[in-house]
Amino acid sequence: MEAALRTLPETVTRPTPTAEARPSTKPRPAPPVEVVRDDRLARWFRLHRGQLRAAALGLVSLAVFITVWQLLTVNRATFYVRFTNVPSPADVLARAILAFRNPIFGDHIWMSCRRIFYGFTLAGAVAIPLGLLMGRFRILRxxxxxxxxxxxxxxxxxxxxxxxxxxxxxxxxxxxITFLGSFFPILINTLQGMATVDPVLVRAGRCLGAGEAALFREVFLPASLPQIFTGLTVGMGVAWVSLIAAEMISGQFGIGYFTWEAYSLVQYSDIALGMITIGVLGLASSLAIRLVGRLVMPWGAAR
Structure with a gap:
């Protein structure tokens, strides 16, 4: 009996695991939303670091320019260049508040913008196709x-x-006159764009069976778009210069006429206001063209 009991395996008694020792099957809590938002914000800042730096430097330079302008005009500085009659930024700002409350000033801005739109649109509609054709056909050029x-x-x-x-x-x-001012920069840059088209692409299109219309649509136009939009940007600046000159001489409405009338009436603050308005309108027009260029040429924005 004792021998039989000796042959039985010994039962090992193990301690029952308590609740604290058991592995938890509950899901881990999600990270706080604030942490995710902070990560996204930091990533956005890293991606747009160059643009933010450029914007900050631009704001600082404008602030320095306005500060120097204020100091020179308030102190009536005279060192060959005279600032005795130049209005200060505070005077221009006060005059701008009054001008924007007057609907006549808004009419001047509207007339100039409408003339720019008509002349520039017509110049682009004529210069771009003509430049493409001149770049393609030597006899026409x-x-x-x-x-x-x-x-x-x-x-x-x-x-x-x-x-x-x-x-x-x-x-x-x-x-x-606005049309003429913007026509030639657009035309010359379109010609330059056609001259830079890789002839290998043209031969490849020919080998694939592309006709003349398909070559223009698939090869020449996409390859010339960077130069075309450069011409559009330059042409917009020249269009504003031409428009202001024409309005000062023969116009009865427009921001150029407003600036020249202010000079005739010895209203110096209105002269500075007209000049600043021209600069802001020209900047907005150029930015609009660049935005359209990024939408039309996504491959350029990617670089």
Whole structure:
């Protein structure tokens, strides 16, 4: 009996695990929402670090410029360049508040923007197709390019008397001068874009069976778009210069007429207000063109 009991396996008694020793099957709590938002915000700052730095530097430079302007005008500085009659930024700001309450000033801005839109849109609609065709067909370039080179150096002010004689109304003559100012930069840059098209792409398109229309649509136009938008940006700046010159001479409305009338009436604050308004409108127009360029050329924005 004792031998049989010895052959039985010994039962090992193990301690029953308590609740504290058992592994927890409950899910871990999610991280706080604030931490996720902080990570996204930090990532956004890292991605846009260059743009934020450029914006900050631009604001600092503008603040320094306005501060120097305020000091020179308040102290009536005179060192060959005279600031005795130049209005201070505070005077211009006070005049701007009054001007924006007056609907006539808004009418001046609206007339100038409308003229810019008509002249610039017409210039782009003519110059871009003409530049593409001139860049593609040598015979057309040899016929049109000499005429463009002769008329391109003529300034917008010199066109004012001729435009008044050509067109029945002052409004049409001003739009025509705006058209001329923006036409030549767009045309020249479109030609430059066509000259930089890789001929290997053209031969590849030919081998794939592309016709002339398909080559323009799939090869020449996409390859020339960076230069075209450069011409549009430059043309917009020249269009504003031409418009202001035309409005000062023959206009009855517009921001250029407003600035020249302020000079005639010895209203120095209005002169500075008109100049600042022209600069802001030109900047907004150029930014709009760049935005359209990024939408049309996403590959350029990706770089």
């Amino acid at each position: 040899e016929i049109v390019f000499p005429i463009c080179e002769v008329t391109r150096p003529i300034p917008a002010i010199a066109w004012v008397p001729m435009a008044i004689m050509l067109w029945p109304t002052n409004e049409e003559s001003i739009v025509f």
